Amino acid sequence: MRDMKIQENSPGLSDVPGFRVAGVACDIRGQGDGRLDLALVSSASPCGAAAVFTRNRVAAAPVALSRELLGRGKAFHGIVANSGNANACTGKDGMSDAKTMARLAEQGMGAPPGSVFVGSTGRIGRLLPIDRVEAGIREAVVNLASTPEQGERAADAILTSDTCRKTITVRFEHEGRPVTVAGMAKGAGMIQPDMATMLAFIATDLTAPPAVLQEMLNAAVAASYNAITVDGDMSTNDTAILLANGESGVRLTEGEGELTRKFRAALGAVNDCLAEKIVSDGEKITKVVEVLVTGAADDSDAEKVARTIGNSLLVKTSWYGEDPNWGRLASSAGASGAVFDPERMDLFYNDVPVLSSGVPQPENLARWREIVRRKKFTVRLDLHTGRGSFRLLATDLTEGYVTYNMSE
């Protein structure tokens, strides 16, 4: 969109009028290292909200609680989130801790009960050090501000094995009024469909009916976080939350108007950017590979092919080795369960043919080699079967990933 201003690596949510944020260190990891580990997001005005949660059956307590809050459909005032502990597989005590976090945040912000979402990320199966978390929430309440400093601290506080902060702010105008959409996220390992170990918190000063916000968030998530993979795992804690406080005075209604198109573009830009930051910061990766499948019988078949390729260990290790081992790509496509005729399949590295109607084009070997040495390239398959397509951002797999994840 021409009139959209995109600022990557912005302060994030503090850019959105009416939102105050804070990030504090309360030693959730018990390392005494002063690392930021608790973030608070607050809107004095009530917000409409939408959210997407992990489909993992072993969902963490904060996911269960936030899902329940969203279901009640009240007005919302904020989010409290921590890193260093996932509060997952923690039973009744874990749920009690998640409720304590929400209640303390609500009380501190002067917000009604049931108006603050909870997010957690980190190791599974350990109870939170709830005394330290409580102290952290109290400190965060005092520090709430709309300054860039607190925006950055909040964005840092949700990181785990991430190597860099992930924020973006998008601004556009509607009928002379400025509208802001900003987001912060954490990613790193365990990234696959259904948003594995990722948190994304997005705020806007537009307002819209909850059903409209939810539909737009669903679409944005499908095209962003659910179209990346690092290691194929799906976590217990994945959460994307969108809060809309209406401070801009701009109100989005149902139907396809100019404002709908603008907001969809802005929300899409925020989530696409955060998703790309997440995959690019996958644990110990060296490459991001776009897997683009077209001509499948349907989108579902295209997704199967893309994911089987993007999650194949043999494919990922060959990418790491910068080996144009297209046989592993073709084999993964065949193993995906998608229906197609291998003798019609075209395969490309970027735009350089590898297979044309199933026939290898080895005269292009030198060009393949040059492409797979790049930090980012595209593997494109056209199955010539139907109109289904899917785009996946995947990564390579390194010894560093293995040694990094041997223990926690």
Next chain:
Amino acid sequence: MRDMKIQENSPGLSDVPGFRVAGVACDIRGQGDGRLDLALVSSASPCGAAAVFTRNRVAAAPVALSRELLGRGKAFHGIVANSGNANACTGKDGMSDAKTMARLAEQGMGAPPGSVFVGSTGRIGRLLPIDRVEAGIREAVVNLASTPEQGERAADAILTSDTCRKTITVRFEHEGRPVTVAGMAKGAGMIQPDMATMLAFIATDLTAPPAVLQEMLNAAVAASYNAITVDGDMSTNDTAILLANGESGVRLTEGEGELTRKFRAALGAVNDCLAEKIVSDGEKITKVVEVLVTGAADDSDAEKVARTIGNSLLVKTSWYGEDPNWGRLASSAGASGAVFDPERMDLFYNDVPVLSSGVPQPENLARWREIVRRKKFTVRLDLHTGRGSFRLLATDLTEGYVTYNMSE
């Protein structure tokens, strides 16, 4: 079975009366290193046959040819197989080469056209050096023998990244007559359901109608090669072939008699042993972990849980690190798509409780640590939902796997 004599690491197919085998070096890899790379199996008497092939849509030429031969349902006389080149994604020339291999073997053995199966394994997408393969087949024909030496040479000739020969011979008696079932296999990387990059050739001197042989091979494959995983990939070339030449004079008919039970046990023992040898020789692994899921809604759900755990990179790396990170196990179970209530799930390392009705049992930490240091242990989940169960043999994931597969 009490009266079954099992000899692991036997000479393999040369143990079966009426079968002659050979293994020769014909430099398929072009390295000039004298490595054995072509195996021939021959029975003068016509054999009944059964076979199971990869379900990969990008099936190699030898798979397509062998599947076609089996479909014609004639009597069979042998198998010609090579390592070092998969003859996959090789188009019409590749199919022509596979047919040439079969024809030369048939002519050399004095067998009728369409009576010899073909198997290949190795790199995808390159044409066979067919002149050298032809010379190899001619040499193998001359060397055919029922000696242990040629049995071992044939078993060695089908290996790729395997570190050891994989053979077994099982003998039993029926009404005073000795019956032999023997097998040789290759495995190593890319091992997952549907028999990824594995070849298994089994011979017996019993005879039975093809439909009976096929049903018994299907059951044996489902319980063996399709219940192991190294890296979750499924190859273009997986093939299991059973040849039955009837030389023992023992004939198996339909229905459940004593002979059926004996042969099923013997065939199961051969395939289970070869499958365990394959998973234990997975590329650069250090551990074999049995994932046992019970109490699932049905067997399909149990399989989903077992495979999601056994293929999770985070789980596999934690096994390598000897870290009792059961949170990753629980998260993978939840991510599998199987239907269950996490608050009823029991989880064990061997027989030591980890989760009881979803509640962690951290007082057992020292015992978990001791178990996960072993070369082989069991992860058991009881979902308390239904009667479905599945057993999977899985491996850890090491830096060695990554570096080994960076290039070929």
